[in-house]
Amino acid sequence: MTPSVEGLYFVEKTRIAVPAGSILPSAFLRFFHPISDKAARFIDSKAFQCSVPKNKFLLRSGQTCPYLFLVNKGLFRGYILDGKTEVTTWITAENDLVSSISSFFDQSPSLENIQALEDGELIGIHFDDLESAYQKFPELNQAARKVLQVMYRQAEERAFLVRLTKASSRYAYFQQTKPDLLNRVSLKFIASHLGMTLETLSRLRGSILRPNAEAQEKRI
Known part of the structure; x- marks a missing residue:
């Protein structure tokens, strides 16, 4: 993939092991539900860190998103195009998840673009590694369900927001x-x-x- 493509380019270009002191996936999941040390070690071993410069793209519309990210540092927005108009669908910052959710879970092309509004650092995990973790450790399914409940509530709040007259x-x-x-x-x-x-x-x-x-x- 060439730099001009941008989306997902920075994930592969800047991918490194998660540095000490960064938020690990296990710590994020434990905020929602207890998980065993063995499960924590497994999912943390699959995680990586990547960086996206300000104004650059984490994902472009039409690409399939193979990663789920946790924002360690920075600010991101998702947007879709209505003709030539950019419609910002969400804005999020540190300690929250970032991905094109339907693209990630369905492994289908994304409708959204995801752009960094500040220099960003993300902790990522691949779809296949997350599925493997779910199969090996049932408690991770419970933790993920509680995370999805929060994400659904956030989506409901956004739907409520746009309906205010x-x-x-x-x-x-x-x-x-x-x-x-x-x-x-x-x-x-x-x-x-x-x-x-x-x-x-x-x-x-x-x-x-x-x-x-x-x-x-x-x-x-």
Whole structure:
């Protein structure tokens, strides 16, 4: 694969053993469900670390995603194309999973593009290695089920978000659920994710920030 292809290129180009101090898959799974030390050693032995530079792509639409990733460092977004318009479907950061979920589990071409919004470091595991781990260690199936429950809840929240009719309600919901991303993500991506124009988002932010600034001045 040549560098011009980008998607999955950086996974193979930068792939290394997981460095000491990084989040291991076993630690992530144990947050959801207890697993044996033997299962932990097996799944950790299959993991690797890779890096994706800012603005580059982890995955391109049309590619099949053979990996599931845990974000160790950085910020990523998924988006689809509606004609020539990029529609941001999700934004996520450290300690969360990243993949084209339907592509990964079905091993079928992805509809999504996955782009790094900051220099990113990821812990990855191959689909075949994960399936092997499930077969060898039944407790990993229970842990994975609980992870999927969280992912389903997140998907439900995104579905709820886009059905809010007022732009102000969608932005308020994003503020409440993703406060740590407000100052890390470009406004154009937040606007796309919330289904509004950049101008509408800027106006909303201005209407919120202006009273706060005035209140601060009065206290001074």
